[in-house]
Amino acid sequence: MEFLQPVLLWGIGAVSIPIVIHFWHQKKGRTLAWAATRWLQEKDQPPQRGVKLEDLLLLVIRCLLHVLLAVLLSQPVVNWFAKPSVVPKVHLVQPEKRVIDNFRFELEEAIKKSEAIYWINASTALAKTPNELPEEQVFNSTQLQSSINKLAADRSELQLYLMNNQQLADLPFIRIPASYKLHTFIDSVNKPKKNYxxxxxxxxxxxxxxxxxxxxxxxxxxxxxxxxxxxxxxxxxxxxxxxxxxxxxxxxxxxxxxxxxxxxxxxxxxxxxxxxxxxxxxxxxxxxxxxxxxxxxxxxxxxxxxxxxxxxxxxxxxxxxxxxxxxxxxxxxxxxxxxxFKLNLEVLPLSQDELKALFVTVPLSDRKQPESFRTWMLLAFIGLVGMERWVALTKNT
Structure with missing residues (x-):
């Protein structure tokens, strides 16, 4: 069992409150004057020692209420019988021949495992085979962010295959799901031709x-x-x-x-x-x-x-x-x-620190929680509240 808000489990310590109130309530008895008591003979009784527990069932119910409330507020997650979910891998590839040649082994392994491969372009097209580049091969960081946004809706692990250069840093940062792996390489042989x-x-x-x-x-x-x-x-x-x-x-x-x-x-x-x-x-x-x-x-x-x-x-x-x-x-x-106009003399690669600062991980919507367990706990809490009221009224406590 896991808890989304484990700090609230400290609330279980509040179980001491009904116990203290219970014993304090027992000591606060008062003598009621009744006319018939004068006809009763006074009898010496040995003094009772120790603590006498009265209304034990009511005390137990009130303690359980505090414990159950603290557990409910801590939002328990129970996956005892749930099968571990398999996170599918989605491969997002820059439409560049040098990228394909450098990561050919990884992409061929992905094809053997029937994992989805997409091109990073305006349409985020599904790649049938990495050997055939799409007609639309224009790449920039804005299209990279758009492709990530389209695929991040699925609960999957993104595998990014990119050429490491300053073109990635055209945007101040790139938002990406927390589950991702970055594959980059530096092309030191083929220098890009300059613009003019x-x-x-x-x-x-x-x-x-x-x-x-x-x-x-x-x-x-x-x-x-x-x-x-x-x-x-x-x-x-x-x-x-x-x-x-x-x-x-x-x-x-x-x-x-x-x-x-x-x-x-x-x-x-x-x-x-x-x-x-x-x-x-x-x-x-x-x-x-x-x-x-x-x-x-x-x-x-x-x-x-x-x-x-x-x-x-x-x-x-x-x-x-x-x-x-x-x-x-x-x-x-x-x-x-x-x-x-991209007239720079040389496109320099980004360092590892720059890459880490560029890709900002953002959490997706919270994972689906097994709500049935919490529902049963809530019903049990409501049932205990009703039982506590019934026992208290019955005993006139």
Missing amino acids: LKLTSGQNVFINPTNQLVNRPVLEPINQFQTTPAHVGAITVLVNYQNKTEEKTVLAAIQALSEVYSLNLSVDTQTNSTRNYDWILTDQEVNKPLATTLYIVSGKLKIPTTSNVIYTEERLSPKTAEMVGSGQLPEWLGAMLIWH
């Missing part, structure tokens, strides 16, 4: 081997780039603040960033419904963020639900933000732009 931006002037913006953002007409042959740029054309920016002082500060930082790196930025200060913005800087709440837009919201202390919405607690003005007063705002905005 192609502006309207024909210039290419990328990170060079010295980890600097540069603007060149031709991509450097020493680097391996993606076949298509991450963005083509001018970067459309919306700077819309209710605080006009903050708006002027941000506009100045955007202009400095554009001049230093020769970026082709098209900036609006009023929303144009005909344009799709790549970058929005504002102090107003974002209700329905677009997945392809980078949002920087100042003056809001919130935990982001999507990776492309960045909240800054401080307002971006010289009096409220230290990085504005020190002149670091353009540099910080440039870092946000690099991060959004």
Whole structure:
């Protein structure tokens, strides 16, 4: 037997209360004057020694009531006759050939045991065989969280197969059931190709081997780039603040960033419904963020639900933000732009401590408890209450 609230078992000590009251009640007898007593002869009786128990049945019932109440409040769980439940394993795999090749043995063993294998994508598709990758192979941490949420409803043990890199940390944390196992590997052979931006002037913006953002007409042959740029054309920016002082500060930082790196930025200060913005800087709440837009919201202390919405607690003005007063705002905005378009020179793996901090375990709904045992205990408690009242009234106690 297990107890969900074992600390309440200390309430069993309250069984001493009816015992003390019982003996105290016996000592509080009083003499009643009755006229016929004068005709009775007084008889010497030997004094009684020791403790005389009266109404023993009533005392036992009251003690049982205290014990039963304490056990009920501690929420007992009885699984004497229940068979141990078998927790099924569900395998969640990143749709990447290198992941499949690295964990082929584990996945083949799962297939032999008829365990379910799912791809981590928008549809969380069931994998018939790991050798055939799905058509939808786009992977990010948001899709990982969505796939976990879809499968966490079943009481199963999740087995995650992922490539360990900073792409996992796009979200501040990933909620996962308490029963899970993480399988990750670091690809030190095949380095990912870098992203770059192609502006309207024909210039290419990328990170060079010295980890600097540069603007060149031709991509450097020493680097391996993606076949298509991450963005083509001018970067459309919306700077819309209710605080006009903050708006002027941000506009100045955007202009400095554009001049230093020769970026082709098209900036609006009023929303144009005909344009799709790549970058929005504002102090107003974002209700329905677009997945392809980078949002920087100042003056809001919130935990982001999507990776492309960045909240800054401080307002971006010289009096409220230290990085504005020190002149670091353009540099910080440039870092946000690099991060959004994934222009980083190298995708570094996460450490074990970072992985543990990233995956936050949350309990599922409480396991099903055998309520029949508690029901019988409750009925017994009600029956004892009725019996105690009947015995007490019968004996006029």
